[in-house]
Structure formats: C-alpha cells, structure tokens
Amino acid sequence: MIEFKKVVKSYDNQIKVVNGLDFKINDGELVVLIGESGCGKTTTMKMINRLIEPTGGEILINGKNIMSINPIELRRNIGYVIQKVGLLPHMTVGDNIELVPYLQKWDKKKRRARAEELLDLVNLEPSQYIDRYPNELSGGQQQRVGVARALAVNPDIILMDEPFSAVDPLTRDQLQEELLKLQDEVKKTIVFVTHDMDEALKLGDRIAVMRDGKIIQYDTPENILKNPVDDFVEYFVGKDRLWKSPEMLFAKDIMNKKPIMILQDRTPANAVEIMKEKNVEYLLVVNQVGDRPKKLLGIVTPRELSGKGISQYKMKDIMRTQFTTVTEKTSMVHVLQTMKDKKIKNLPVVGEEDGYLKGLITHTSILNILTEAISVYDDDREGY
C-alpha cells in the first residue's frame, strides 16, 4: 500500500507544485493520476521513487517511510515506465530488460531466462527480438519492451508516466488493452499518469483528478463520470472528451438507445399508426419486445408501406433487409462519414459480437449529444 500523508512539494519555499496530498493506493490497484499540465501529477508520481523529494509530509510504502529507504534500493524495487520509452539505445532489447536484474547481480542465465519470459508476456517473440536494438523497433514495440523492463525484478509497484502518449491512436488502444490483460495476470500496484481522460476511464480502478497540486476527486471511473464533484471535474470529464477528441466519441455515445421498433409479425396498418404516433418515418423491425436482446431483422419506411395490396402482408415480408449498420465502437467520425456517403438519415447500431440491436443514430440523436455538451451554459440565467 502506498500512503501519502499531507505531502507538499514546493520550490524556493513559494510555488507549491504539490499542496497537501492525502491519499492511499491499495495493493493490486491501478490508480490513474490525471489533470492538465502543471497540476502536479507527474511530480506526485516521481515522489514515490524519490526522483523528486517532498518538502513536507511523508510517503509510506507498506507502512514504511520512503525517506528511510536508500533511494537506489527503493528505485530498483519499483518498476518505472516513461513517456519517451527511455530504452537505452546502445543496448539490445535483452540487455535493456536485464538491466535491473544485472544491477541486482543476478547471474547471466537467470537474467536471460527472465528476459525471454517477459518478452513472451508482452507479446514479442523472444528469439526474434531479444538481440535487436531499440531503434529497430516500432514505437509500440519499444513501449512493450519498456513495460517488460519495468517488470524485470517482479516489483510490487510500477510507475507509468504517460507511457502511451507518444504512439499512434491504434497502437495506444492496443497497448492499453494489453496492459489491462497483463494487470489481470500480474496484479501489480500501478500508478499511471496521463492527461487523457479516455485512457484514465479505460484503465483506472480509481482515478485521482488533480488541479493546482491537489486532488479534487479520487474515485472509481464510474463515479467520476456520474457524480463529478465540481464543475472542474465535470468539465474535465465531459467537455474534454467531446471537444478535444471527437474521435473518442463512439456510436454508442451518440445513438438513441430507445429507437422506435416494430415486431416482425405486425401489419402495415400497425406500422403507419406507430409512425404517426411517434412522428417518425423509420421503423426498426425486430424479433421480440421488452428488455430482452433483440435481433434487428430489417427496416420499414413509408416507401415499403406504399405498395398496392400491401395490407395482407406482415412486416417480415415487406421490410428492407439490405441496410447499413455500424457497431457500438464505431467512431463518430466514421459514423458521420458513413451517413454522408450513403446519403442516409438513420443508422442502426448493433453489438459487435452478439449482433443485437443497440440503438439508432439519427440527426436528432447527434444534435442531442452536442446540446448536452454545452448545456452547462444556463440560458435562463443569462444576464443575471
């Protein structure tokens, strides 16, 4: 367990970069420190392995004040992964991973075996990569080696300083997934610094939102999202997600979760009635109603209902079965492009794996999400 007690870090006795931190990180927990640049998140993390030393308060690891531990010893028992990877360029991948074991005087055989084991763990084929140099690897591969290196002597604690911020979004996604899987296996206490809320929400067991050297809210991702403690957190969670990174918005965020549906056995007369009542011109034909998962079988618009002698048929006979869908994880950018390319106003969303109907994206649902994002401005109070 890592415990911060009234920790302060100031420079020249004036500027307080970290101002009275009081929090605990439990064993096996992945805690994300998040905030804008200059909020003290990196300083907070670096105080744990004494790369930066606090000017006040104390930090305890398993009840022991870290100032009483030799910093070299302390650091060798805490894994450390940094943004720019920090692999030693003149050493091979194997030698990089073996570095801390080497410093700990493990024998050569044991070191090599450990390096191979770790490369396996981070999905790099040992025989292929162990003798390569870092500059022969892609950014994502380098960062995997960085993670492997941090795990070398099997430390209980791992510090990660914006480890995935320098790789492209696809690789970042993949590395995040791998980290989650890895964490499932190794169950380390991980302190993860980022400025990317999506990353924080995806990875964190708990998230500490920081501002001006203080923790504003320290909670589970769900609670941070649902019950932001103040405007700042709300702004940081909500607005940041939408405006700074529209590619982080997915179909599931912009769809109407309760689209208008009709059962496959209903008649055209039923369909017309529903369209009138709900004021829509687009019905999703499904196999069952209620809260149970439904299969989307087809769609019905006024065009399908306008043929002669149509009244004797059921929905399943007249519905259109050729239509475009997207999955919940399709990005908003892609959704808009699809609607534009296909010249459609309605786009059903289905589950990626199960194929069940999840919702419907319409112009209205997109407008709604945009309106929500700016609704902190209260028009009623304008002028007061």
Added chain:
Amino acid sequence: MTFWEFFMDRLPDVMSQTLRHLQITGISVAFAIVVGIPLGIYITRNRHAAKYILGVANIFQTLPSLALFGLLIPLLGIGIRLAVFVLFLYALLPIIKNTYTGIIGVDSAILEAGKGMGMTSRQLLTMVEIPLALPIMMAGIRISTVINIGTATIAALIGAGGLGSFIFRGISIGNNNLILIGAIPAALLALFVDWLLGVLEYRITPKGIR
C-alpha cells in the same frame, strides 16, 4: 636527379623522422586523453567550473604555436619534452570540449529512465553516458590528433625533430625537394591517421546508435 631518386636516397632518414613525428604526436595526444577526458567528465558534473576550464583551454588554442614554443623554452628547454608539452596543450581543448558536449547531449529521458531504475550516478556514467557519448568523444580525439600532426612539423624549430626538420632545412637552403619530402609524408600521415581513427570511431560506436 628526379624527386623520386632524391626521396629514395633519403628513405631511411624519412622513415626515422616519420617515426619521431608520430612519437611526438602520439605521446602528446595520449597525455591529452588522460587529462582531457576526466576533466571533460568533471565539468559535466560541475557546470560552474565548465566555463573556466573551457575558457583556459580555449586560450591555449588561440595562441600561435610558434609563440608558445618560444615562450616556454626558458621553462622546459628545447627538444622533445617542450614539443610534447605544447602539443598536449593544443590537443586538450577538442578532447575536453567533445567529452563535455557528448555527455551533456545524452537524452535526459534516457538518464531519467536509468536513474528511475536505480542506477547509481557512477553506473549512469559508465553504462549510459560514456557509451552514448563515445562517438563524439572519439571525434574530439581524432581532431586533436590530426591538428597535432600538422602542428608537430613546427616542433622541428625547437630541436624536437620530426618531418618538419626536412621542411625547415629545405626552406633555409632553398631546396624544394627537401621541403616536399617533409611535407608530403606529413600530409599523408595526417590523412592515414584520420582514416584509421575514423574506422576506430565506427568500431567503438555501439551498434544501436550507429
């Protein structure tokens, strides 16, 4: 008598003076390495001292070599000792400067990673900073050596011998051939040593940063 015959007549003499030339240069550069590299490393740890030490080394570099030889005769007398000492002073600056520049140029992210993994500052120096600075340090040694091969010709004036002795004798008796059998080997020697050190520089550069 052609130049070639003239040269072949004096071949043993040329050979021994070439050796002497190499000796003066080699010893002076060796001393400069032994002093310059630790000094260069020291000033990366003490940036305040860097200003002064680089300043002093700079001054030696700007003094005309002839003047320096003259000024130091009273202290060290004439001969090889003085030559080696002056050339040593000349070789210092590129070596100190390149050691310093090479080490402070190491990416701070790499250093932080090393420190964060628990390397002591000595381990950081020997396992990270020096290996990464090695190509630049080596370039400094190369520059010093090549410059010194040129400057060492002047050392003949203070009785240290070397290829310069043919040149100065040739000038004083107006014999161009004599000048050339000093100048051509000196130039070839500089080119050859430069090439040799270039190969060495490549060989000692760690594979991952070539």
